[in-house]
Amino acid sequence: MAELSYGQAVQDALRVAMRSDDRVFVAGEGVGISIHADPNMPTFSLLEEFGARRVKDTPVSEAAIAGLAVGASCMGLLPVVEIMFFPFMTLASDMLVNHAAKLRYLSGGKSSFPLTVRVKTGVGFKAGCQHSHNLEAWMAHVPGLKVVCASTPEDAKGLLLSAVFDPDPVVVIEEMMLYWMRGEVPDGDLRVELGKARVVRPGSDATVVTYGAAVYTALEAAGMLEQEGVSLEVLDLRSLVPLDRDAVFESVDRTGRLVTLHDATKFCGFGAEIGAMVAEEMFDALKAPIRRVAAPDIPVPFTPPQEEFYKPSAGQVVAAVKSIL
């Protein structure tokens, strides 16, 4: 056990994977020598340990980076490539949507593509909407891609190691606002099974289903509601695909009330899928309508008061819960 930052936990996962298996390599823009020489950055110091054969700084070419992962994984390697910021995923998306996700299916199951794409997401670093855009629902909508997002250093390590050794393509979304957040992380080859949600805080009056940095918004709301005698359960999905349906059902069975929460925009957001699933499969267990808390349907604004306005707040979660009690 060691106390690591979220970014160091990512490094730790990559070190464990690369030490144990020569098929693993890392590639992306600045994954070796970076303009961000911060020890909490996710690929910091990997170049020193593993050398330029396995830590590949690429040209600024997202399509080529993603194509590298698809082609190399088809040959049996276990690529871990980085797309620097989620909005740049558009440039890599043909390789992921049309190739990583489909080529196994098109081959009739003959080929496989055990690749991992790491991508940074998050709201709050004041770079505007072409660096901040939570596009996880896009990725989750593509059959053939697995999608995970950790909220803690321990999960950041365990989910990434599971992704690297998973035989299917996995998009690992990293919350860059959490890179400096510290927590206890088990040593060695830690795996967090893909498709297993985690009850972060048990409760009995309502369930908030969330993931990523929004978990902390939910926890803040749970603390506020506790002052008023309301018990909020916080469920961290950790994995959007595969989705832990049973964990959602089990929680809503007990609480009878569902609120979904994410930093992505509301319309066609992942909360809509969770809400529809619960309404479709366990309507009778609901004591009240479902509520969705999400960002307004606008690009992430730049100027600090507007960016703060954009990000769903604990107050909004509290209001949503109260509206269905």
Added chain:
Amino acid sequence: MSQISPSLKKRMYCEMVLIRSFEDRLVQMAAEEGRLPGMQILANGQEAVAVGVVRALEPEDVLVTNHRSHGHLLAKGADPGKLMAEIMGRSTGVNKGKSGTLHLAVPEVHALMTSTVVGASPPLAAGAAFAQQYAGSGSITVVFFGDGAAAEGSVHEAMNLAGVWKLPVLFVCENNCWAGAQALHEHCSVGQIAHRADGYGMPGRFVDGNDVEKVYATSRELVEHIRSGKGPALMEALTFRMRGHGERDHQLYVDKEELARWGELCPVRCYGEKLLAEGFLTAGERQAIQDEMEGRVKGAEAFADMSPFPAPEEALDDLWVVEPRQYRSRNRR
């Protein structure tokens, strides 16, 4: 071309005749109502490129191709019956009916990936070539793309990356003079795509794509360069798309005289006549090759015709190695 042995000449001719017979039969089948599902994007007239390039490879070298792939795959050794069954959507097809004509993958002959997204094949090939370099295998990757694909940004990214990392990949641009309904000068900023090789720090060669021996010799030269660790190369093979983009495209935008002129340059017939004139084939042998290859295509068609379609619900298979549970779970528990 004295380095090409008589047996190789004969082999290349046989393969070109097989490919032409296969695709000529597809032309006929496509004209029959309901015989073939989907569209047929054929490479009649481009056989010399497929055969000349693939004969310059070792069996374990990797091939990445595109929507116009039948010739490349047959040259690489794919089974004609399983290809035909796949084109007809049958369960015995090389990809169990999941691919059809457009996305054929034949890993058993190292034809690993095929993309119909124009320009997507080169980045896939760069990835495969990286794996070969990483493993120190000594193998190389060849990727086929068209003159139309050369306008895609992904091709630029792949060639630049391959140039920077000296990846063992041969980029083969089959310039068949037409990209959809556009002639080269309407979509391409240079007269020869091979000139772009300079911009990526790799050798570029322009070759008569209807002359299989020239294609083979140039490919050999470039493959040797690549295999020696000097990095990638680009070959542009000038040829002509004798059929439309799909059998419902009657190429009304192509000048009839141009089409007729290229018809006279037919790579299969011209090579047969050349081998005859040079004494490498007798008229009887040439006819026997024709009969044998047409017979193989008939056999392939018969195999496909006898094969069943896959069950509709088998559409749910083959997407994942480890399938997420949520998709098939209809009920709550």
